[in-house]
Amino acid sequence: RLEQTRWLLRLLPYAIVIPYAANTAGWLMTEIGRQPWIVFGLQQTAEAVSPNVTAEMVLLSLVLFTVIYGVLMAVDIFLLNKYAKDETQVESGVLPE
Known part of the structure; x- marks a missing residue:
């Protein structure tokens, strides 16, 4: 239903x-x-507080983690859309286990 x-x-x-x-x-x-x-x-x-870590290093790590996380989310959404639109499994009538 x-x-x-x-x-x-x-x-x-x-x-x-x-x-x-x-x-x-x-x-x-x-x-x-x-x-x-x-x-x-x-x-x-x-x-x-660590005296060896600069503000630029913290900002760089924040930006890099954000970019990596965003790329992984985009790949996940792309793959989910790709497999959701795959009609070959629906046409055969047999779904994988």
């Missing part, structure tokens, strides 16, 4: 973004949650 519900079938491809959003939200919550203390009750954030 779900296969015949047009509004749901049109809505489901947009749900592909949900795992990425959940992953990013979880990562943000983890990072924000550890800010007051690096080691609870023993070391403050100001004491954990």
Whole structure:
């Protein structure tokens, strides 16, 4: 019955973004949650600063991780669309196990 519900079938491809959003939200919550203390009750954030890491290095790593993550998401969406439009399996009537 779900296969015949047009509004749901049109809505489901947009749900592909949900795992990425959940992953990013979880990562943000983890990072924000550890800010007051690096080691609870023993070391403050100001004491954990590395003198060898510059702001440019932090920015570069942030940009690179964002680009890599974006490329992986684009490849995932491309492959999902490619295999969703593949009608050879539907025509034969036999789906792979």
